[in-house]
Amino acid sequence: MLVLTVALAFLPYVEGPGVTYQLSSLFVLVILASMWNLLAGYAGLVSIGLQGFIGIGSYSLLWLSLHGVGVYPAIPLAALISAAVALPTAFLAFRLRGGYFAIGTWVIAEVFLLIISQVNSLGAGSGASLNGLSAYSPAQRQADTYWVTLALLIAALGGIYLLLRSRLGLGLTAIRDSESAAGSLGVRVTASKLVAYLIAALGCGAAGAIMLANSLQVAPDSAFNVQWTAYMIFCVMVGGLGTIEGPVIGAIIFFALQYWLSSYGVWYLILLGVIAIIMTVRLRQGIWGLLTTRTRVSLFPVGYRVDVTAPASAERSAPAASMTGTDAAGNPGSPPPGIDTRDGHD
Amino acid sequence: MIWVNTVLQGILLGGYYALFAAGLSLMFGVMRLVNLAHGDLAVLAAFGSVVLVDQAHLNAWATLIVVVPLMAVIGYLLQRYLLNLTVGVTPLASILVTFGLSIIISNALLQVFSADSRGLQAGNISIEAIGLGDGLAVGRFDVLVFGVAVVLLAGLQLFLSRTMTGRLMRACADDRQTASLMGINERHVYALATAVALATVAVAGILAGMRTQFTPTSGPMDLIFAFEAVVIGGLGSLWGTLAGGIVLGVAQTVGGQINSADQILAGHLVFLAVLAFRPRGLFGRVTVA
Numbered sequence: 001m002l003v004l005t006v007a008l009a010f011l012p013y014v015e016g017p018g019v020t021y022q023l024s025s026l027f028v029l030v031i032l033a034s035m036w037n038l039l040a041g042y043a044g045l046v047s048i049g050l051q052g053f054i055g056i057g058s059y060s061l062l063w064l065s066l067h068g069v070g071v072y073p074a075i076p077l078a079a080l081i082s083a084a085v086a087l088p089t090a091f092l093a094f095r096l097r098g099g100y101f102a103i104g105t106w107v108i109a110e111v112f113l114l115i116i117s118q119v120n121s122l123g124a125g126s127g128a129s130l131n132g133l134s135a136y137s138p139a140q141r142q143a144d145t146y147w148v149t150l151a152l153l154i155a156a157l158g159g160i161y162l163l164l165r166s167r168l169g170l171g172l173t174a175i176r177d178s179e180s181a182a183g184s185l186g187v188r189v190t191a192s193k194l195v196a197y198l199i200a201a202l203g204c205g206a207a208g209a210i211m212l213a214n215s216l217q218v219a220p221d222s223a224f225n226v227q228w229t230a231y232m233i234f235c236v237m238v239g240g241l242g243t244i245e246g247p248v249i250g251a252i253i254f255f256a257l258q259y260w261l262s263s264y265g266v267w268y269l270i271l272l273g274v275i276a277i278i279m280t281v282r283l284r285q286g287i288w289g290l291l292t293t294r295t296r297v298s299l300f301p302v303g304y305r306v307d308v309t310a311p312a313s314a315e316r317s318a319p320a321a322s323m324t325g326t327d328a329a330g331n332p333g334s335p336p337p338g339i340d341t342r343d344g345h346d
Numbered sequence: 347m348i349w350v351n352t353v354l355q356g357i358l359l360g361g362y363y364a365l366f367a368a369g370l371s372l373m374f375g376v377m378r379l380v381n382l383a384h385g386d387l388a389v390l391a392a393f394g395s396v397v398l399v400d401q402a403h404l405n406a407w408a409t410l411i412v413v414v415p416l417m418a419v420i421g422y423l424l425q426r427y428l429l430n431l432t433v434g435v436t437p438l439a440s441i442l443v444t445f446g447l448s449i450i451i452s453n454a455l456l457q458v459f460s461a462d463s464r465g466l467q468a469g470n471i472s473i474e475a476i477g478l479g480d481g482l483a484v485g486r487f488d489v490l491v492f493g494v495a496v497v498l499l500a501g502l503q504l505f506l507s508r509t510m511t512g513r514l515m516r517a518c519a520d521d522r523q524t525a526s527l528m529g530i531n532e533r534h535v536y537a538l539a540t541a542v543a544l545a546t547v548a549v550a551g552i553l554a555g556m557r558t559q560f561t562p563t564s565g566p567m568d569l570i571f572a573f574e575a576v577v578i579g580g581l582g583s584l585w586g587t588l589a590g591g592i593v594l595g596v597a598q599t600v601g602g603q604i605n606s607a608d609q610i611l612a613g614h615l616v617f618l619a620v621l622a623f624r625p626r627g628l629f630g631r632v633t634v635a
Binding site: 040044046048091092095096097098099100102103104106107108110111114115118226230233237241265266267269270272273274276277280281284 | 374378379380382428431432436437438439440441442443445446447449450453454456457566569570573574577581607608610611614615617618621622625
């Protein structure tokens with residue numbers, strides 16, 4: 001992992017802006033997919049409105065830049081603005097559940113779109129360009145943006161990893177498996193979900209800001225497009241829901257498909273839809289889930305490694321602490337007696 | 347006087363939204379399934395009519411006779427062989443599968459019909475108005491659609507409360523396992539519910555297509571308005587859905603009268619206000635679940 005990170009960090013010295021631009025887009029996709037996965041795979045919240053926070057992130061960066069804030073310092077600020085905007089909307093969205101929550105978040109994203117489209121200083125409906133980076137040479141700008149993106153990617157994945165190893169993350173996993181059971185065991189359900197929602201808004205806001213720094217242009221209809229959420233869903237469902245590695249793998253697969261197939265236009269999108277449906281219905285644990293149930297590999301271990309004396313049942317619940325949610329012991333809050341837990345809580 | 351007219355138009359607009367919302371409400375009520383492809387299926391039905399008008403030279407009204415049963419059959423098969431796989435697992439599965447369907451349908455339509463906007467000709471009725479004196483007038487077609495919405499909702503209510511199939515649907519909605527222990531084939535009952543829902547979706551899609559132009563990508567907006575009507579009215583109440591549609595319609599026309607760019611935004615804001623202050627909806631009998 002460390003070697004890979006170092007290799008990626010030195011890449012701009014070896015490769016040109018073409019490659020780093022593509023990689024930045026890939027990193028953004030990984031961040032986005034990881035955020036959607038945090039919500040759907042852990043907090044049990046299926047949102048179709050995360051594009052709202054992408055747009056808020058992009059436009060916050062634009063606004064900060066217009067008011068004289070440097071572009072790179074403004075990226076984390078834009079992410080924070082996104083999370084701040086998410087807080088009041090969460091109270092509205094959380095009044096809905098399941099599928100209605102999904103559409104409710106979509107409506108909220110539409111409200112952002114409609115409001116931003118009327119702000120003339122931000123280019124209204126036709127969009128605007130980011131000029132704050134024009135002092136840099138294109139090569140320097142591209143390399144800097146790439147490093148910022150890489151740093152945010154590491155922060156996002158590392159943050160999610162630490163979050164899921166924490167008490168809060170354990171609570172989130174429990175909520176995902178059974179909300180009422182988690183609540184009765186003392187998990188603060190709404191508060192935990194709220195934290196996950198705010199982190200997702202933060203991550204998507206950062207991703208949106210990077211997208212603007214990368215492409216230098218923003219328009220409401222593309223920044224707030226529901227297609228972003230469709231891409232996130234595809235990455236997560238293909239890679240593996242409820243795992244940290246899944247969205248990374250899914251994003252790489254998505255990126256490859258996009259590279260090879262996007263010239264086929266709508267057929268390519270139809271294919272994505274078909275694949276997502278098949279994965280949802282037939283292969284819920286995704287590609288990474290398939291790998292881990294066979295091999296017990298885990299790049300980001302966040303669960304309990306279950307070592308039961310009876311080999312047959314150890315085989316069955318290998319990934320432990322309900323990484324896949326389906327076959328793990330029903331009670332993630334307190335492991336049954338006789339199980340050696342490597343990662344102690346309470 | 348202009349405001350009275352605005353509100354009147356909003357009430358009639360509410361008829362459209364209630365028409366769209368009926369199927370969404372039915373599928374959620376029976377199967378707890380939120381169909382995100384709802385709007386795209388309505389657009390699919392409208393394009394079905396376009397094909398019949400273009401190729402078979404049918405009158406747009408006559409296409410209802412073909413498209414509505416066809417959509418019911420599609421609904422049956424869709425539920426029986428795809429959506430039933432997702433019922434009762436987690437909400438996640440049905441949301442993702444219907445969202446995937448939405449993307450497939452809208453892009454397939456885009457491929458076949460291009461992004462051009464299309465319309466359906468309803469004939470003279472769409473330009474005739476009924477004068478109400480004092481300069482007030484309402485479109486004959488809008489009044490007809492409102493009437494269709496009321497009749498359809500009443501019909502659904504009767505269907506669910508009086509017929510055998512309706513009783514089976516309510517039984518499955520109340521307790522799926524007990525219903526199947528009593529010998530009910532829930533997969534068949536669910537498929538029938540979706541068939542009925544898609545028949546109403548077809549009516550809504552075609553009538554809306556006669557009123558305004560549509561494109562392969564107008565589905566999500568139909569879905570969002572239908573959803574807002576359901577939530578404003580309160581889940582679990584068909585008449586609440588009509589009232590919700592009317593509230594949404596009035597909010598939109600009044601918003602549009604104040605500033606023409608704000609029509610849709612005004613509807614969204616009223617929806618959010620209802621969520622904030624009356625989360626059970628204006629007429630809801632159950633909690634928002």
